């Protein structure tokens with residue numbers, strides 16, 4: 001049985017002024033069976049850790065090297081040292097803004113694993129690729145190249161995030177989400193075997209909100225969500241966590 005996971009990605013938002021929201025999310029999460037993870041700005045990680053909330057913490061990116069002259073970068077070890085349990089890798093904003101390739105993501109995932117972090121590897125097609133009916137080809141290629149050999153149930157989470165759904169309010173149909181999640185699970189089974197494929201959690205991301213969470217969480221092979229905008233406020237995030245917990249109890 002896969003433990004459900006709701007992950008919040010705060011992106012480049014959040015000074016210390018946002019910590020009361022983290023506190024409220026942590027307190028609200030305590031009562032639910034799902035795992036809750038927040039990836040705040042790296043500058044907040046150590047403070048967030050010191051709050052001792054019953055949630056996991058994550059970084060939003062890491063360098064593929066362990067140490068060295070890379071001004072402005074952050075290593076997986078540094079994230080771990082500051083309190084992270086996970087790191088989000090290959091988010092479409094990183095792929096677009098910094099030209100990160102799936103090969104880069106793969107190197108970063110290896111660095112994350114070396115540091116003892118779980119890698120949340122993001123995949124997603126653009127609207128043009130979906131309209132050209134290339135979605136599964138794109139997702140298959142990103143999955144194959146971004147995830148290193150050596151994936152386990154503990155060290156890998158895969159997030160399907162259509163680029164056109166991130167921050168736009170647009171959401172694929174439930175059939176479209178199900179098709180991609182089933183495809184990812186099948187590809188993982190072919191490569192890593194049924195046991196690992198059955199245990200790796202697959203998150204949907206892109207405009208998840210309290211109003212659509214129940215419907216999305218009912219889709220086959222959706223084990224949770226990666227949430228951007230709606231993770232910044234406990235009043236939005238807690239109902240999403242609640243929706244997942246209720247669905248898990250009903251299953």
Ligand code: PGA
Pocket residue numbers: 009161165166167168169205206207208226227228229230
């Ligand atoms: P959104 O972002 O929930 O604001 O669409 C999702 C993400 O970027 O992970």
